[in-house]
Each structure stands twice: as C-alpha cells, then as structure tokens.
Amino acid sequence: MFKKILVANRGEIAVRVIRACRELGIPAVAVYSTVDRDGVHVEIADEAVCIGEPPPLESYLNIPKILQVAKDRGCDAIHPGYGFLAENPAFAKACEDASITFIGPTSEGIRLLGNKVESRELMGAHGIPLIPGMMSTSSNNRTIAKEADKIGFPVLIKAAAGGGGKGMRVVHHRKDLQPALEAARRESKAAFADDTVYLEKYLEEPRHVEFQILADHHGNVIHLNERECSIQRRHQKIVEETPSTALSDALRQRMGETAVNVATIAGYRNAGTVEFLLDKDKKFYFLEVNTRIQVEHPVTECTTGVDLVVQQILIAAGEELALRQEDIKARGHAMECRIYAEDPSQGFLPSSGPLLLVHEPVGPGIRVDSGIRTGMTVSVHYDPILSKLICWGENRAAVCRRMLEALDNYIILGVETIIPFLKDVVRHEEFRKGNTTTAFIPRFLTPWFPQMPDDGELATQALAAAGLWKHLQTPANHVGVQNQMPSPWQTLGSWQIGSSG
Amino acid sequence: MSHYQYLKDGEPVDVIVDGKDRHFRVQVGGQEISLEAQRLSDHLLSVSANGKQKRVFVVGSGARTYVSIEGRIFVFDNAAQVFNNRGSGRGVATASGAITSPMPGNLIKVLVKEGDSVSEGQPLVIVEAMKMENEIRSPSEGIVKTIRYAVGDLVAAGVPIVELETEET
Numbered sequence: 001m002f003k004k005i006l007v008a009n010r011g012e013i014a015v016r017v018i019r020a021c022r023e024l025g026i027p028a029v030a031v032y033s034t035v036d037r038d039g040v041h042v043e044i045a046d047e048a049v050c051i052g053e054p055p056p057l058e059s060y061l062n063i064p065k066i067l068q069v070a071k072d073r074g075c076d077a078i079h080p081g082y083g084f085l086a087e088n089p090a091f092a093k094a095c096e097d098a099s100i101t102f103i104g105p106t107s108e109g110i111r112l113l114g115n116k117v118e119s120r121e122l123m124g125a126h127g128i129p130l131i132p133g134m135m136s137t138s139s140n141n142r143t144i145a146k147e148a149d150k151i152g153f154p155v156l157i158k159a160a161a162g163g164g165g166k167g168m169r170v171v172h173h174r175k176d177l178q179p180a181l182e183a184a185r186r187e188s189k190a191a192f193a194d195d196t197v198y199l200e201k202y203l204e205e206p207r208h209v210e211f212q213i214l215a216d217h218h219g220n221v222i223h224l225n226e227r228e229c230s231i232q233r234r235h236q237k238i239v240e241e242t243p244s245t246a247l248s249d250a251l252r253q254r255m256g257e258t259a260v261n262v263a264t265i266a267g268y269r270n271a272g273t274v275e276f277l278l279d280k281d282k283k284f285y286f287l288e289v290n291t292r293i294q295v296e297h298p299v300t301e302c303t304t305g306v307d308l309v310v311q312q313i314l315i316a317a318g319e320e321l322a323l324r325q326e327d328i329k330a331r332g333h334a335m336e337c338r339i340y341a342e343d344p345s346q347g348f349l350p351s352s353g354p355l356l357l358v359h360e361p362v363g364p365g366i367r368v369d370s371g372i373r374t375g376m377t378v379s380v381h382y383d384p385i386l387s388k389l390i391c392w393g394e395n396r397a398a399v400c401r402r403m404l405e406a407l408d409n410y411i412i413l414g415v416e417t418i419i420p421f422l423k424d425v426v427r428h429e430e431f432r433k434g435n436t437t438t439a440f441i442p443r444f445l446t447p448w449f450p451q452m453p454d455d456g457e458l459a460t461q462a463l464a465a466a467g468l469w470k471h472l473q474t475p476a477n478h479v480g481v482q483n484q485m486p487s488p489w490q491t492l493g494s495w496q497i498g499s500s501g
Numbered sequence: 502m503s504h505y506q507y508l509k510d511g512e513p514v515d516v517i518v519d520g521k522d523r524h525f526r527v528q529v530g531g532q533e534i535s536l537e538a539q540r541l542s543d544h545l546l547s548v549s550a551n552g553k554q555k556r557v558f559v560v561g562s563g564a565r566t567y568v569s570i571e572g573r574i575f576v577f578d579n580a581a582q583v584f585n586n587r588g589s590g591r592g593v594a595t596a597s598g599a600i601t602s603p604m605p606g607n608l609i610k611v612l613v614k615e616g617d618s619v620s621e622g623q624p625l626v627i628v629e630a631m632k633m634e635n636e637i638r639s640p641s642e643g644i645v646k647t648i649r650y651a652v653g654d655l656v657a658a659g660v661p662i663v664e665l666e667t668e669e670t
C-alpha cells in the first residue's frame with residue numbers, strides 16, 4: 001500500500017479523497033493556491049503545501065511544481081480528483097517517469113479514451129453501438145458538408161478533443177453548417193489547442209445514462225450499475241440519480257455488459273465511467289469513457305455500499321478486486337444535487353464572494369460532500385461547485401421528499417446558489433414522473449425566475465427577524481436560557497461549544 | 502427599544518423592536534407583530550408567532566442583512582440604525598433638507614423654533630411610538646426653516662416634520 005498520497009485538487013473532491021486516504025491509514029498531502037489557504041481540504045490534510053498563485057496554470061495545473069512537492073514530501077502516489085490534471089495524459093506520463101503512481105489509468109489509456117474519434121473507431125471495430133456519424137475527423141468543411149447530408153440533419157459538431165460542451169454545436173439546417181463549423185473549430189482551438197472536429201447524428205431529447213466500472217490490474221472488470229445524468233444546463237449535469245427511471249432490468253444488464261466490454265477492449269485499469277446516450281426507443285449508444293472519479297460517484301456509493309475512491313486507491317496499489325459482479329446489489333434510490341455558486345435567474349452566472357453563513361443539512365439518508373465553511377471566500381478562479389447534496393431513500397418518491405427537505409435546510413448566505421432552482425427541478429411534476437431527459441431544463445425551466453409565494457407576508461417576517469437579530473445582539477435584550485451573565489463559553493466566540501452557527 | 506431601517510427593493514422600511522428576554526413587539530413598516538423569539542446561536546433565531554414556530558438564520562455583512570426563512574433568502578440593505586435602546590437617534594434627512602420621523606408616532610415635544618440655528622446631533626422633536634419616547638436629532642448643522650407639525654399631532658413615517666436650511670440647500 002502507498003506510504004503517502006498527494007491530492008492534486010481542491011474543494012469538495014479533495015476533501016473526499018483526503019478522507020479516504022486517512023481512513024486507509026495513509027497520510028494525505030494537500031496542495032493549495034494562495035487564495036485557498038483557508039480551504040477545507042487544507043484544514044483536514046496531514047500536510048499542506050502552497051503551490052502558487054490562484055490562476056490554475058500557476059498552481060493546480062502546474063505539473064513540475066506538483067511533482068516536486070510530491071517528491072519533497074515523500075509521496076509515492078498522486079490522486080488527481082476530477083477536472084484539473086485528472087485526464088491529462090502528460091501529467092500521468094510525468095508521474096510514471098518520476099516513479100510516482102498516478103491513481104488512474106496509464107497515460108496511454110487516458111490519451112486513447114480522451115480522443116473521441118480514436119475511441120469511437122476502436123469501439124466501433126469491436127461492435128459497440130455508436131451514434132451514427134463520421135468515423136474520422138476532417139479539416140475540409142466541404143467533406144464535412146457531404147457527410148452531414150449522408151447522416152441527415154440535425155447533426156452535432158463535436159471537437160475530437162472535446163469535453164464539457166466546448167466545441168460542440170447542434171446544426172438543424174444545412175445553411176447553418178459552415179458558420180457553426182467555424183465557431184466550433186475556434187472554440188475547440190482555444191480550449192484544447194486542437195481544432196479537429198467530426199459529426200454525429202444529433203439525437204433529440206436523449207437521456208444521458210452512464211455506468212460506473214471498476215477494472216483492476218488482474219483482468220477483473222465489474223460494473224456498479226448506472227447513473228442517470230440527464231438534468232443538465234449548458235451540457236453540465238446538476239442532478240444525478242440511480243437507478244434510472246428509464247432502464248428495465250434486462251436493459252440494465254445489457255448496458256452493464258457493454259460497459260464492461262468497453263473497459264476490456266480499452267485495456268482500462270482504474271475506476272471509470274462509460275457514458276451512453278439512450279434514445280426515445282430505448283436504443284443506447286456509446287459516447288465516451290471518463291477516466292476519473294466522477295462528480296456524481298456518491299449516488300453509486302449510496303446504493304451499492306462500495307467506496308469508489310477507496311477501490312480506486314486499492315486498484316492503483318495493484319490489489320485484486322475483492323468484489324465480483326454478483327456481489328453488486330443495489331438497494332433503494334439515491335440522488336445528488338450539485339450546489340453551484342451561480343445565479344439561476346441570471347443564466348447561471350457564477351457568483352463569488354465571502355460565504356457569510358453556511359449551515360448544512362444532516363439527518364438519515366443525507367450526505368453532504370462539501371468543500372466550504374462559513375467565512376470562506378468563493379473565488380472567481382475556479383469551478384463554482386461548492387458541494388454536493390446526496391440523499392438516499394427506499395424509493396425515488398422518498399428520495400425526492402428527502403431532497404426537498406434537505407435543500408430547505410441547506411443555508412448558504414453571502415453568494416447566490418442554485419439551491420432555489422434545484423428545488424424547482426425536484427418538485428416539478430415531470431421530474432417526479434421520471435421524465436428526465438436532456439431537454440428537461442430547456443423545456444420546463446427556461447427562463448427561470450424565483451417563485452415568490454406569499455412574498456409580502458414572508459418578507460415582513462424576514463424584516464422582523466432582521467431587526468430582532470440586531471436587537472438581540474445587545475446583551476441587555478438577550479436574556480439567555482439560564483441567566484443574563486455570559487459564561488466563558490459564550491464569550492469565547494468561535495470556540496463556542498455546541499454552536500450550530 | 503431598537504429602531505432600524507432597511508431598504509427592501511430600494512424602499513425604506515422601518516423596523517422597531519421592543520422587549521427583551523423572550524417576548525417582543527415588532528413594528529415592520531407600521532404593522533405591529535407580537536413575537537416570541539430566542540437567540541439559539543450567533544446567527545440562528547427561533548421565532549414564534551401565533552403558536553407557529555420558525556427557524557431563521559440571519560447574518561449581517563456591514564451594508565447588508567441576509568435572512569433565510571422557510572427556505573427563502575431575503576437580502577436587505579441596512580439603511581440606518583435610527584435608535585438603539587437609548588430612545589434617541591438621528592432623524593432621516595431627505596435631499597431637500599426635510600427631517601422625517603423614521604416611524605409613525607405621536608409628536609409629543611418640539612424642542613426648536615423656526616429660525617433657530619441647530620448643530621449636528623441636536624434634538625429637534627420627540628416622537629412617541631410604542632410607548633417609547635424617541636428624540637429625533639438633526640443630521641447636520643443648519644437653520645430651522647419650517648416646523649410642519651404641532652405637539653399632539655400624529656406623524657407618519659417618512660413625512661417631513663422639520664425643514665432645515667443647510668449649507669448645501
């Protein structure tokens with residue numbers, strides 16, 4: 001097993017990984033940029049090292065610096081989390097060259113699966129179902145136009161190196177193809193330094209269903225069922241759940257077997273996710289493999305009871321999977337809401353600034369993977385994900401009820417969050433019916449404005465509370481439960497015991 | 502008694518709180534509410550009205566007050582702390598130099614005459630609200646131009662009582 005692990009990330013995922021390391025008895029080294037000095041991941045790690053200025057290239061993407069810290073601190077493994085360097089083959093290669101274990105697949109594995117066209121070609125050759133489209137990229141826009149006619153509109157332009165919706169364009173009419181191609185190439189060039197694109201048939205209102213896999217170095221590959229991730233805005237997921245309301249047991253089994261085949265064909269080693277699109281006729285198509293721990297991994301953990309980060313570390317250390325396919329038994333239903341610091345009434349514009357108050361929900365079946373605390377500042381430099389709220393319950397209806405109650409008890413004051421929007425998603429009739437497709441948000445919740453039920457009455461109460469709160473800050477007005485004399489515990493401020501602040 | 506003024510959607514609203522321990526009378530923009538309230542921690546209040554209890558989170562950031570109640574978040578600008586416990590404070594001056602009462606009440610005393618020179622912070626009138634006397638003080642140096650009300654008059658919130666001639670006007 002590893003002696004010490006460096007966690008090359010920040011925020012909630014760094015916290016999640018550091019906890020797993022410590023549970024395994026492995027000391028964890030956190031790295032941080034100068035704005036993250038008071039980060040939760042820095043607080044809970046065994047060691048913490050500042051690696052540079054806030055811009056990611058100077059800190060969380062600074063490969064030489066991170067490797068140097070790993071060497072200096074005697075780390076024999078690096079966990080990349082998600083985002084940043086998680087799917088960067090150059091980083092995995094640099095770790096390999098430095099004889100430090102990259103907790104993930106090999107650099108070659110990342111490179112192969114990271115190239116959408118190459119992985120499409122490989123999977124197609126092995127009979128994995130693919131979305132109809134081009135099997136290679138082209139720099140010639142006239143060739144692409146011919147291909148578009150062959151595939152039939154609407155088509156989807158995708159960047160070969162793409163991800164996160166960048167370099168992606170839907171084209172419904174032939175006349176819009178050329179400008180869309182140029183825009184997609186520009187965007188892809190800027191984001192990935194690569195302007196090669198290809199075309200796929202655009203599926204209308206598909207579901208995004210992905211399968212969690214675990215693959216060890218001994219040829220064992222298992223899947224841990226699906227996650228339904230169709231609730232997206234700007235091609236980014238915000239609500240995920242398992243099981244999917246769209247899958248029968250038979251379909252689940254077929255898709256799960258296909259996911260295992262994909263991992264086997266690619267020679268994949270690590271925890272990973274095989275993404276599929278599922279169309280209206282329940283036909284599924286391979287999309288891509290994510291070679292990292294996913295943001296939404298906790299829903300799988302809640303229903304299967306398997307700690308995916310621990311499994312990922314064990315696999316990287318060369319251990320054989322102790323779990324066999326028949327051991328994977330999912331129970332109940334789990335759902336995740338991503339808590340982003342964004343203003344949903346302003347087109348999900350990121351919101352930054354100090355977190356004046358954070359109060360997180362607790363209770364049966366509630367899990368909060370959080371990277372925030374009262375007093376921290378949400379920086380403009382990074383992804384605005386603050387935390388994830390995950391609820392488990394015996395069935396989907398119970399989970400929706402639990403999620404709404406938990407969202408009501410998730411108090412974040414100081415920055416805008418998408419919590420009010422998430423409540424509207426979870427309480428929506430179509431969502432409750434399980435009609436979760438990628439068209440859900442555009443169709444039902446765009447544009448979105450906060451609901452103002454009974455606004456006047458509630459606003460009056462809020463104003464009364466504001467005045468009361470201020471009034472009660474004067475000691476003479478605040479007669480405590482026992483007496484008026486403050487005990488030392490009360491005057492110690494932030495060391496106050498039993499404070500729920 | 503404490504008196505605060507908040508801006509809700511740009512409009513000033515006066516909040517007057519009277520009481521201590523558990524029982525409070527609160528006036529919000531003239532509407533009076535009787536409440537039981539307890540401060541559970543620095544930013545958490547338990548507030549009951551008519552037997553219904555609510556958990557309210559409140560935090561201030563200098564210029565603003567954030568309130569979370571029933572899953573809704575309200576953000577108010579802190580306009581002024583008009584009175585706090587001493588039963589005295591500063592009147593609110595409008596741009597034209599008019600001094601207004603921040604809350605509705607009974608004008609029980611006029612302390613200046615038209616033509617008087619007044620200094621900043623000098624008491625001008627006393628308004629009784631919720632059985633408490635509140636001195637309205639001059640927000641700046643100036644000369645009293647007009648006094649629009651007499652002792653015994655009821656004054657509404659935001660209506661000019663005294664007009665002041667200041668250097669700027």
